[in-house]
Amino acid sequence: MHSQVVVLGGGPGGYAAAFMAADLGMQVTIVEADSRLGGTCLLRGCIPSKALLHVAKVISEARDMGEWGVSFGKMKLDVDTMRARKEKVIDTLTGGLAQLAKRRNVRVVNARGIFVDSQTLQLEGGNPETYESQRITFDHCILATGSVPAMPKMFSIGSPRVMDSTGALKLEEVPKSLLVIGGGYIGLEMGTVYAELGSKVTVVELLDGLLPGADRDLVKPLHKRLEKLFAKIYLETKVLGLEDTGKQVEVQVEGADGKETLTFDRVLVSVGRRPVSTGLGLENTKVTINKRGFVEVNDRQETSDPHILAIGDVAGDPMLAHKASHEGKVAAEVLAGEPAAFDKAAIPAVVFTEPEIAWAGLTADEAKRDGIKVEIAQYPWQASGRAIAIGKTDGLTKWLVDPETDRVLGCGIVGTGAGELIAEAVVAIEMGCTMRDVAESIHPHPTLSETVAFAGEVYLGTATEVY
Ligand code: FAD
Numbered sequence: 311m312h313s314q315v316v317v318l319g320g321g322p323g324g325y326a327a328a329f330m331a332a333d334l335g336m337q338v339t340i341v342e343a344d345s346r347l348g349g350t351c352l353l354r355g356c357i358p359s360k361a362l363l364h365v366a367k368v369i370s371e372a373r374d375m376g377e378w379g380v381s382f383g384k385m386k387l388d389v390d391t392m393r394a395r396k397e398k399v400i401d402t403l404t405g406g407l408a409q410l411a412k413r414r415n416v417r418v419v420n421a422r423g424i425f426v427d428s429q430t431l432q433l434e435g436g437n438p439e440t441y442e443s444q445r446i447t448f449d450h451c452i453l454a455t456g457s458v459p460a461m462p463k464m465f466s467i468g469s470p471r472v473m474d475s476t477g478a479l480k481l482e483e484v485p486k487s488l489l490v491i492g493g494g495y496i497g498l499e500m501g502t503v504y505a506e507l508g509s510k511v512t513v514v515e516l517l518d519g520l521l522p523g524a525d526r527d528l529v530k531p532l533h534k535r536l537e538k539l540f541a542k543i544y545l546e547t548k549v550l551g552l553e554d555t556g557k558q559v560e561v562q563v564e565g566a567d568g569k570e571t572l573t574f575d576r577v578l579v580s581v582g583r584r585p586v587s588t589g590l591g592l593e594n595t596k597v598t599i600n601k602r603g604f605v606e607v608n609d610r611q612e613t614s615d616p617h618i619l620a621i622g623d624v625a626g627d628p629m630l631a632h633k634a635s636h637e638g639k640v641a642a643e644v645l646a647g648e649p650a651a652f653d654k655a656a657i658p659a660v661v662f663t664e665p666e667i668a669w670a671g672l673t674a675d676e677a678k679r680d681g682i683k684v685e686i687a688q689y690p691w692q693a694s695g696r697a698i699a700i701g702k703t704d705g706l707t708k709w710l711v712d713p714e715t716d717r718v719l720g721c722g723i724v725g726t727g728a729g730e731l732i733a734e735a736v737v738a739i740e741m742g743c744t745m746r747d748v749a750e751s752i753h754p755h756p757t758l759s760e761t762v763a764f765a766g767e768v769y770l771g772t773a774t775e776v777y
Pocket of ligand 1: 341421
């Protein structure tokens, strides 16, 4: 078997690369170990988590309606129906991908691919009916093997009560009590789901704040809200060990108050993700892997092997689906001989909790670290008519502006729907807009999007405090 381009891995990086390469006239094969295309994002990441977060949001909104004099009866939960609905969402999307591949004549081989050399993959397992020989050769391979949840040895105790994000998304049950180890975005999103469904959720984070790396001004309103939703949030606390007692899990933690033993029905370990760069036979190629396990690439997604490009989670941070897809398209264009390159100026990141947190471009921490002079313009949502009208005033919109040119360099938003609002900031940063461009573009009233312009007016000194 030979293919001009082989894409190894059919996640959002891999399928975007494959489809683009086919559209650019190349003959393409995707080799994917899973029986379906979609990768982490569709099968066990972005999509199922957002489907469940939608349920969590509706429950939370219904509860908040009490303030408006509207109340509902006791919540009745049918977990089987919820799980089935989530699976239907996944089926719809993966089915769509299969059709899109077919329409473009992209061949999909269901097998695990292992490099024999820089131009050959050995095919193993999967569905042998999808491939007629054990090896496939190629002119170029786009490596898109993604990442898997990190599971440190001390947490791998072989207990069915200890799960990773994939296990949590299966929604086998709603445990009475759940410990989330790790206060990153995946832990907080899944913690939110389970808490709204009725679990007593506790979070343990090693560092001194939730969402390490995110702007503290943005995290503050979320922390406040989660303190009410969750049973307890432990910061600067280390998990020393887990023990399955047969009915529950005993967890030894150590924080400022010393050691403590806590008991939970289930434990979710969400302490990060590991790139899939080992066990692929990459030692048989010229690809270089860095100390953190990421495949080293340049801004054209080229590795140190002239026949192999790499994209997505396996090719470095941030591990996000839209970054993977964008890199995939760049890789395909590079193979087509186009002068494409990936500029990481404004990759948005969103935490889909309530309130949501979103940011794009330069962050305050990065500006400080790199000695970049910025002016900060912010607009608290307590002054937004729409936020007051819908009872969502725990928000903030914040711009980072170059004081010399007035160019917008970064934006951070916390508040309901921040993930949708950040898209405007992405365009503004990408287009090199000034703060005046944003502030003087007419935003619809009354919307939360006005806060994006109002923060600009604060910067320009033209704010008139119109609700
Ligand atoms: P992946 O999606 O991981 O796909 C890699 C594919 O390669 C897999 O299908 C795998 O089976 C296949 N593969 C691996 N090795 C081989 C091999 N040897 N042979 C054949 N096939 C192989 N990102 C967002 O942008 N927004 C979100 O809201 C979001 N939420 C998330 C929620 C959760 C719970 C998780 C876990 C992740 C979330 N992510 C989110 C991250 C997102 O899923 C990843 O960044 C994205 O899937 C990376 O895409 P990828 O194509 O690089 O790799």
